[in-house]
Amino acid sequence: MNGRFLLLLARTLLKGPRSIATPAMDQDSIVQLGANLAERAHAKLGRSLRIREVDAGSCNGCELELQALNGPVYDLERFGISFVASPRHADVILVTGPVSANMAEALKRTYDAAPHPKWVVAVGDCAHNGGCFAGSYAVLNGAQSVVPVDLTIPGCPPEPEKLLAALLALLDKTATGE
Amino acid sequence: MLGNVTLMEFLGGFKAVAHHRPWPRFVIDERAWKELIHQLSVSDWSLLGIWGDGSEVHAAFRDDEADPEAVAIATLHCPERKFPSLSEVRPGAIRLERTLRDLWGITPVGLKDDRPWLDHGRAPTAPLSLHKGPKPERPHAYQFLPVEGEALHQIPVGPVHAGIIEPGHFRFTCAGETVVRLEERLGYTHKGVEGLMAGKPIMEAAKIAGRISGDSTVAYALAFARAVEAASAQDAPPRAHWLRALMAELERIANHLLDIGAICNDAAFAIMLAHALTLREKVMRAASFCFGHRLMMDKIIPGGVATDLTREGAFTLRVLVSKLHVEFERLVDLYDDQPSLQDRTVGTGIVKSELAHRFGAGGFVARASSRAGDARLSPGYAPYDQLDLTTPLLQAGDVSARLWVRIEEVRASLSLLEQILGFMPGGSHLRPIPTRGGEGMSLVEGFRGEILMWVRLSEVGKVVRCHPRDPSWFQWPLLEAAIEGNIVADFPLCNKSFNCSYSGVDL
Numbered sequence: 001m002n003g004r005f006l007l008l009l010a011r012t013l014l015k016g017p018r019s020i021a022t023p024a025m026d027q028d029s030i031v032q033l034g035a036n037l038a039e040r041a042h043a044k045l046g047r048s049l050r051i052r053e054v055d056a057g058s059c060n061g062c063e064l065e066l067q068a069l070n071g072p073v074y075d076l077e078r079f080g081i082s083f084v085a086s087p088r089h090a091d092v093i094l095v096t097g098p099v100s101a102n103m104a105e106a107l108k109r110t111y112d113a114a115p116h117p118k119w120v121v122a123v124g125d126c127a128h129n130g131g132c133f134a135g136s137y138a139v140l141n142g143a144q145s146v147v148p149v150d151l152t153i154p155g156c157p158p159e160p161e162k163l164l165a166a167l168l169a170l171l172d173k174t175a176t177g178e
Numbered sequence: 179m180l181g182n183v184t185l186m187e188f189l190g191g192f193k194a195v196a197h198h199r200p201w202p203r204f205v206i207d208e209r210a211w212k213e214l215i216h217q218l219s220v221s222d223w224s225l226l227g228i229w230g231d232g233s234e235v236h237a238a239f240r241d242d243e244a245d246p247e248a249v250a251i252a253t254l255h256c257p258e259r260k261f262p263s264l265s266e267v268r269p270g271a272i273r274l275e276r277t278l279r280d281l282w283g284i285t286p287v288g289l290k291d292d293r294p295w296l297d298h299g300r301a302p303t304a305p306l307s308l309h310k311g312p313k314p315e316r317p318h319a320y321q322f323l324p325v326e327g328e329a330l331h332q333i334p335v336g337p338v339h340a341g342i343i344e345p346g347h348f349r350f351t352c353a354g355e356t357v358v359r360l361e362e363r364l365g366y367t368h369k370g371v372e373g374l375m376a377g378k379p380i381m382e383a384a385k386i387a388g389r390i391s392g393d394s395t396v397a398y399a400l401a402f403a404r405a406v407e408a409a410s411a412q413d414a415p416p417r418a419h420w421l422r423a424l425m426a427e428l429e430r431i432a433n434h435l436l437d438i439g440a441i442c443n444d445a446a447f448a449i450m451l452a453h454a455l456t457l458r459e460k461v462m463r464a465a466s467f468c469f470g471h472r473l474m475m476d477k478i479i480p481g482g483v484a485t486d487l488t489r490e491g492a493f494t495l496r497v498l499v500s501k502l503h504v505e506f507e508r509l510v511d512l513y514d515d516q517p518s519l520q521d522r523t524v525g526t527g528i529v530k531s532e533l534a535h536r537f538g539a540g541g542f543v544a545r546a547s548s549r550a551g552d553a554r555l556s557p558g559y560a561p562y563d564q565l566d567l568t569t570p571l572l573q574a575g576d577v578s579a580r581l582w583v584r585i586e587e588v589r590a591s592l593s594l595l596e597q598i599l600g601f602m603p604g605g606s607h608l609r610p611i612p613t614r615g616g617e618g619m620s621l622v623e624g625f626r627g628e629i630l631m632w633v634r635l636s637e638v639g640k641v642v643r644c645h646p647r648d649p650s651w652f653q654w655p656l657l658e659a660a661i662e663g664n665i666v667a668d669f670p671l672c673n674k675s676f677n678c679s680y681s682g683v684d685l
Binding site (some may be wrong): 053058068105 | 298300301302305317337338340341342343344345365366367368369370371373374385386389390391392393395436451452455456458459462466472473475679680681684
């Protein structure tokens with residue numbers, strides 16, 4: 001038993017923890033939020049955010065990296081941020097995909113179902129402006145066409161660390177109200 | 179002669195189209211098309227896909243009985259914008275034909291289901307045809323199939339689901355806790371990829387191909403590259419084939435790891451997912467280090483690969499493989515040591531072998547139900563002909579079998595990675611594609627199963643028409659059958675064990 005404990009201790013000391021260290025808040029996101037949240041900045045939520053993710057026609061690449069946030073390596077929950085099943089419990093509607101014509105109404109209704117105050121995060125190049133699907137007869141070229149976007153996290157798909165850094169910036173803005 | 183004719187004997191008498199590679203495409207008349215339907219009713223020829231193209235309909239087949247490498251396309255010209263449906267003899271064609279009707283305005287005569295599929299009435303009608311119509315005033319009201327019986331109730335789910343997953347609608351009809359019928363309604367992520375790819379330069383179209391189903395970006399990019407290379411009659415350099423296989427096996431391992439973890443997570447065994455995600459992250463980071471992108475998006479391109487593997491990259495992968503060998507087996511032991519977990523997976527969501535055959539399914543869904551087939555081996559492509567690979571085959575057809583097929587496939591892929599790293603030839607990794615017209619088709623084994631990609635190139639090197647057929651087309655319908663008689667609570671488990679692509683079939 002003692003031997004096993006020493007082995008575990010040695011391994012942990014040598015390799016460090018499984019989770020990555022807290023990334024610095026994303027500066028671009030802070031600037032973007034500063035501009036977008038001006039009017040709603042006085043709404044203070046405390047250091048906690050609940051996110052309802054809506055795939056509005058993504059290729060599912062963004063979903064893979066968002067799922068990684070829930071894993072032990074990125075462990076989103078240690079920061080007070082988590083994904084929830086219902087928009088009724090959400091502070092944030094997180095949109096991926098270019099917004100297909102067939103998902104536009106579902107996205108709008110999900111947004112409407114979330115209580116105020118609420119924020120919209122567009123994840124990935126598609127949710128930003130349609131990405132490589134822009135101009136198709138079947139898409140609306142980004143989340144902005146259906147819901148008001150507060151924060152865009154570009155990338156195809158954005159890496160988990162980048163997602164984390166941007167969400168931490170959002171957490172900070174909504175907590176301090178500055 | 180009934181049933182004794184091979185696919186090639188049957189189609190060989192017709193005119194083959196010039197510059198269609200590597201398999202022939204034959205133009206047949208309506209009488210021959212009807213005879214083809216009759217032949218299908220007495221043969222085992224697999225339907226690989228059916229898609230529209232102007233006023234033509236193409237259907238691809240493989241003669242599994244005579245020679246699995248015998249692949250051919252039959253083309254029917256439909257000036258009256260209708261064709262005899264294949265759905266009676268190949269039920270896998272039902273949703274593909276509904277899609278063909280939605281996108282091209284060509285009517286499958288004899289198709290019993292006259293409801294639209296991808297067309298929700300929220301975009302122009304027949305968007306890919308010259309007879310494109312305006313967007314309807316209001317969306318279609320979708321009629322679900324009627325279910326009759328005492329004390330039945332319905333549970334509608336979606337399109338927005340509870341987790342971080344793709345959108346789709348599931349309509350359950352239940353008697354108490356037992357699912358009597360599940361009906362799927364998909365098409366929510368329809369992005370019009372076929373319309374977008376038409377007219378694009380090859381490299382731009384390749385980016386779209388890599389985003390048809392993001393989790394299979396490597397497999398799709400590979401399928402597109404191989405189809406383009408076939409159409410322009412120029413092979414990629416040998417080293418490129420090996421690098422492509424390297425990426426494809428990394429993608430397979432990464433996806434299977436997530437699936438194995440996620441299936442167990444849906445049976446309240448979250449620790450499996452935690453371990454699996456940790457292992458998966460190692461694969462993603464190695465991919466990022468070696469190729470510059472965690473999912474290896476846009477790294478396989480027509481002509482070869484975009485990034486060569488450095489010496490440091492190869493070393494990183496060797497370390498990764500040796501670590502995974504040990505750590506993955508620990509994960510397998512963890513699963514294997516939990517009777518309470520297996521109590522959920524064994525006997526749940528059974529797909530009968532006969533049904534897997536009838537729908538022409540592939541991938542782990544088929545291999546867990548005694549239906550063999552792996553595009554890497556047959557018809558096969560480089561470098562797998564030089565590698566030692568066996569595909570698992572199980573009989574039970576339940577969640578547990580689909581999980582074990584994945585476990586065996588991870589083991590096989592780890593062995594493939596070792597072989598590839600050991601024997602990869604040197605030389606160039608890219609040979610630019612000549613500007614040349616032609617038609618090409620490829621069959622590539624993604625982690626879900628066989629992807630078909632068909633492409634026509636113009637003389638100036640642009641994509642005229644491209645059709646991708648995801649393996650999930652032939653797996654989604656089986657999920658409806660698998661859940662029948664199971665309890666509602668086991669649906670997430672069954673669904674995850676299929677892990678069908680929404681984006682891949684929504685196009």
